[in-house]
Amino acid sequence: MFADLRMGAGEPGGGPPPATGLFDACFDQWAMGMVTRGFAPVAWGHSWTVQGVVIEPAFASRVQQMADQHRANLQLGHAHNLLEAERFEDAAKIFEGLGMWKEAGEARRHAKRNVVTQVQVDVNGLIDQVRRGGLTTTYACPACHSPIQIGGNTDVRSLTHCQYCGSVIQSTDLVDFLTRVVGYR
Numbered sequence: 697m698f699a700d701l702r703m704g705a706g707e708p709g710g711g712p713p714p715a716t717g718l719f720d721a722c723f724d725q726w727a728m729g730m731v732t733r734g735f736a737p738v739a740w741g742h743s744w745t746v747q748g749v750v751i752e753p754a755f756a757s758r759v760q761q762m763a764d765q766h767r768a769n770l771q772l773g774h775a776h777n778l779l780e781a782e783r784f785e786d787a788a789k790i791f792e793g794l795g796m797w798k799e800a801g802e803a804r805r806h807a808k809r810n811v812v813t814q815v816q817v818d819v820n821g822l823i824d825q826v827r828r829g830g831l832t833t834t835y836a837c838p839a840c841h842s843p844i845q846i847g848g849n850t851d852v853r854s855l856t857h858c859q860y861c862g863s864v865i866q867s868t869d870l871v872d873f874l875t876r877v878v879g880y881r
């Protein structure tokens with residue numbers, strides 16, 4: 697087959713090229729074997745070689761395309777593994793590199809949802825600790841500085857907004873505050 701590659705490239709006296717369909721399938725199979733083993737075309741004079749086999753530029757670009765496609769597939773597989781491992785930002789960067797902007801956005805949105813859920817769990821857990829400790833504390837609204845009472849009976853849902861001025865209370869700020877109250881930091 698390797699001899700066919702050289703003759704098919706149109707050297708004088710090389711004889712008629714083999715039937716194209718058969719040749720293409722054969723070439724692609726050989727090239728794919730090279731590509732999946734990590735080899736790509738290397739410039740060699742006016743031609744190219746893949747692992748010592750000389751090929752014409754037209755075929756070299758085809759092997760290069762296959763190599764690029766193969767690399768993209770590997771990266772895509774890796775990105776999906778990263779999503780499984782919940783490494784959303786790492787996955788998003790790979791999607792970006794592949795020009796897959798929509799997938800990159802989805803990965804980042806997923807990361808954000810996880811953070812919000814985590815903070816909500818933290819607030820609930822901290823209120824629980826306040827309850828068990830029989831504590832009562834006062835959080836000053838960051839906007840109007842009104843005193844917001846927080847005790848064991850406080851409904852977490854009432855802490856999303858200031859009851860005096862209606863400002864949104866950031867859960868992350870609340871977590872920081874309550875963590876200090878229950879004496880972690």
Ligand SMILES: [Zn+2]
Nearest residue numbers: 837840858861
């Ligand atoms: Zn307020």
